[in-house]
Amino acid sequence: MAGMFNLAAFKRIVSAAALAGMLAGLLLTVVQQIQVSQIIRKAEVYEDAAAALQLAHVHSSAEQEHHEHEHEHEHEHEHEHEHDAWQPANGVERTLFTALANISLAVGFGLLLGAAICLRGEGSGWRAGLLWGVAGYMVFFVAPSLGLPPEVPGTEAAPLADRQLWWLITVGMTASGLSLLIFARTWQVKILGAILLGVPHLIGAPQPQVYASAAPVELAHAFIYATAIANAVFWLALGSLMGFFYKKIA
DSSP states (O other): OTTOOOHHHHHHHHHHHHHHHHHHHHHHHHHIIIIIHHHHHHHHHHHHHHHHHHHHHHHHHHHHOGGGHHHHHHHHHHHHHHHTOOOOOTTHHHHHHHHHHHHHHHHHHHHHHHHHHHHHOSOOSHHHHHHHHHHHHIIIIIHHHHHSOOOOTTBOOSOHHHHHHHHHHHHHHHHHHHHHHHHOSSHHHHHHHHHHHHHHHHHOOOOOSSOOBSSOHHHHHHHHHHHHHHHHHHHHHHHHHHHHHHHHHO
16 A cells, blocks of 8 residues: 555665765755855854953953952853863864764655655655655745744854744644645645644744844844755755655665
């Protein structure tokens, strides 16, 4: 029966996801190196400058208020510890770690697309995969970005747990809403799908009490556009490759 899960289908999905994920992850890394990474490095310069200014303020406060010296000294060490936390060095090392992360992410998303293709059981190939890639782009990037746009380093944000919860709700409702709009046979169910698409945005994404960013507004906007383009290339490539390999392996 089409769409029924079995061991052969599982191996087919995993193999296709591994091949498509590796290629799409490498492509995403190349696109990021062309535009996204340059913006991140520029933003990090502003972030480091803001951190240095804050550290200098701590030193000044410690000198002016001798009775709070111990507290300020501990606070200073905390900042230095955060600033000196290990991270890949700029250049080849950072690029390799980025590529590894992108490939891992792409394989995971490839498994989701493969499962969707298998469950629908209505044909595959790169054209069908391309449509699934468009759906993935809408679900995992466009919809969440309407409330939580990509942020450059040094930007104040709402608590991480709140943002993650809203992101998960948005992804789940967007995926459900799109599936009902596209695959439902009755207009009543399609209306329900449309409602699901709007619910997360009516609730609203969590926002910081005061918006602040170390980087200029122009750089933040450029980062949003660059990230949107990079993710579009990634999802279209991943969907097409997933559909192609899924059909080819069969």
